[in-house]
Amino acid sequence: MKYCRFFLIFLLLALTAGCGADWFPEYHQSPTDPNVFSFDTQTNVALGSVVKSNTITVQGLKAASTTITISDTTGSGSQYSIxxxxxxxxxxxxxxxxxxxxQHTASSTVGGVVVTTVTIGNIAETFTSIVSNVxxxxxxxxxxxxxGKDVDSGLVTLNITPGSYVVSITNGLFSTNATTGFTAISQSITFSSPAVIYLRNTAPSTVGQxxxxxxxxxxxxxxxxxxAQ
Structure with missing residues (x-):
C-alpha cells in the first residue's frame, strides 16, 4: 500500500512539472515603471527653510514616458523640478x-519632520527633512x-516656536520688557508669537576687552x- 502512495506522489509531481507550473514567477516590471530611485534624508535643517533633495535620474522605462506626481501631508509646499x-x-x-x-519647506518646529512622496509611474519614494533640535x-x-557702561540689546526676536521654555543667561541679564525686570535668575517663561526678549550686559573696565x-x-x-572702547 505504501508503494502505491509513493507512486501517486511521484505521478502528481511529474504531472505538475509537465504542466509547466512556475513555482517562482519572474518579476515583470511594468513598461511605465522606472528603476527604483531614492532621495536622501536631510537632517539638521533650519526651521522653516526651503530644503532641496539630491537629484535622481529616471531610468528603466520601457514606455516612451510615464507620469510623475508629488504630495505631502503637512502642507509644506512640496514641488519637483525636471x-x-x-x-x-x-x-x-x-x-x-x-x-x-x-523641494519642500522644512517644519517650523524644532525637531520637526516633513515627508514628501514622489510617485513616478507606480514607484513611490519619499524625501524627508528633519529640523535640528538645536x-x-x-x-x-x-x-x-x-x-564700564551698561549696554542693552534692544528687542531680540527669538528663533523658537511660541511656548514655555526655561531661560538662563551667563555674563548678563535678560527681560521680556524693554526697560524693567532684568534678571540673571533662570526661570520658565511662556513666549507668544513673535517670541521676543531683551538682553543687557556691561562693557569691561578695560578698553579693547x-x-x-x-x-x-x-x-x-x-x-x-x-x-569696551
Missing amino acids: NGGAFTSANGTVKNGDTVTV QPLFSPITKQAAA SVVTTLTVGNQTGTMTTT
Missing part, C-alpha cells in the same frame, strides 16, 4: 534620462560701549558681545 526647470506641484510626465529634484536663537549681536553674554532658551542659544 531637468533643472521651474519647480511645480502639478502632475507631469518624465522619460528616461530626465532628472528630478524635490537652532541658533538669533544672529550674534555685537556692541561697542564706553568701559570684550564680554560675551550667552542666552539659553530651552536647548537653543544666542550671544551678545560687547567690547
